[in-house]
Amino acid sequence: MIRVDSDAQPGAPVLTVTANVTINNITGVLDFSSARYTLLPDASPAPSLGPLSTLNPVPAPDPSEFTIATINLERFYDDVSNTSASDNDANFVPRRAKAARVIRDVMRLPDVVGVVEVENLNALQGLANELAAGYTPYIFEGNDPSKINVGFLVKSRITVNSVAQVGKDTQYSPPIGSPQILNDRPPVVLSAAINGSPFTVIVNHLRSLIDVSSTTTSGENPRAKRRAQAEFLANLIQNIQTTKPQEPIAVVGDFDAFQFNDGYVDVLGTVRGVPTPATQVTLASNDLVNPDLNALVDTLPEAQRYSYTFEGNAQTLDHILLNSAFQQRFRRFAIGRVNADFPAAWRTDFNRTERVSDHDPAVAYFSLLPPINRRR
Ligand SMILES: [Ca+2]
Ligand SMILES: [Ca+2]
Structure with a gap:
């Protein structure tokens, strides 16, 4: 800035x-x-x-492609107060329609959407109903005190083999005090197939950068927690790569981390299997992932490498990472311009599509192979 x-x-x-x-x-x-x-x-x-720049959707996929996407819906609470008034959004119905317009008109109805900051199944089912495009919602409530969670919308042409939340009870040890819950929003793993070709998508919402410069926080420790979450996710990815070496894996969501080392914890480097050496980062990690993953934001022109604006500084927090098995089918990547560039006051302007959230959505395009029983 x-x-x-x-x-x-x-x-x-x-x-x-x-x-x-x-x-x-x-x-x-x-x-x-x-x-x-x-x-x-x-x-x-x-x-x-x-x-200022105007709303800019991602390209429409062509018939030889399928798409995997991610969007942070910024506290997408329904209008039912489940346990406290703070998870009750009186504007839920018009906001749900606005979110549906973003997924339909800006993200072009991706086959798999990893969703972040959604309250519960009622909120996500309502969004799927609003879209009326053949989506099935999957979401698991986790440990976040604000009751935000991660999940998926999956289109009917995708075969869902399993969807599972992982690490809800996992703990980590901060430098001070007793072990703490590791995953406020535990990752959700989708095992799926399209035309008989299997793939895995893991959706995440990692610990934010708030108070990351603090070393004295009792209870939760931001840096230790960010490193432990990155290592937990790296081990989860490597476990799949080890048991299913041919499996295409996409890791999506809001990582609350840049595509480069921030000097405290190299979250994305650790998840990708290319961690920064201990001479260049306060809390270093070992290399837990081989073969390594790529961050698709690195394929964009430099001026397009952002999904969020913090105090005027454009930055990428929302990522799609691919392992080498999925990289072979990767075609292109785009970030829809509908939120980060636009005024926060437009959040409650329900005649506009812009600014349903503070994060821009990202979409990855892959080659759609013919049905497996027709292949020679
Ligand atoms: Ca609610
Ligand atoms: Ca590695």
């Missing part, structure tokens, strides 16, 4: 910035203040204001 202090130089005009505009053509002096790099525009030429 770069601040602009528009009238800092003598004679420079005040720029009045409302929601959903861009500032273009700035020439000026680079300063550092308020903890940010700050541009002090020259009086001439004056910067200009322009429109």
Whole structure:
């Protein structure tokens, strides 16, 4: 993020910035203040204001493709207060319709959607009904105090062999105090097939970066928990790779981690099987995954490598990772632009499709092989 202090130089005009505009053509002096790099525009030429990017769906899949996607639906609570008022959304019905528009018009009705931050089966079943596109919902309630969970919407042309939550009771040991529950939102593993070709998808919502710089938290320890979750997931992936070496595996969801080492814990490197050495990260991990996984965000042009905006900084938290068996059938990857670029106030504008959530959805496209009984 770069601040602009528009009238800092003598004679420079005040720029009045409302929601959903861009500032273009700035020439000026680079300063550092308020903890940010700050541009002090020259009086001439004056910067200009322009429109922000518009809603941009992912490409429609062609008939030779199937798609696997992920979306964080940001506290997708139904309108039934199960245990406390905080999990009751009075706007659930219009918000559900808005979420359905995103999955249909922006994500193009993926065959498998890994969903994140959904309350329960009632909320997800309602979304499947709203879509009326042949989706079956799967979700398991976990340990999150805010009652958000992960699950799947799966289209009818996918054969579901099993769907299972893993690690709900698993604990980890923080540096201070007694063992704690590891997985607030335990991963859910989908074992499936399309046209007789099997594949596995694991959906996740890992521990956030909140308080990650703290080393004194009693009870939960953010860094230790992030590392333990990454290692738990790495072991889960490697267990499947060991027992079924030919199995295509996609690991999706909100990892609350960048595609590179953040200096505290290299979450994505550990899950992918390429952990950063201990000289470059505070809490290092061993290499638990072989062969390694790829992060599809690395296939995008640099300007497209974001799914979220935190305090003005665009970043990727939502990922699709592929093992080498799935990489062989990978065609392309896209992030739908419908949430991260748009004002938070639009969340409750139900005439708009934008900003049902704070995260953009991601979609991966794969070759659809002919039905297995017709192959030679
Ligand atoms: Ca509820
Ligand atoms: Ca490795």
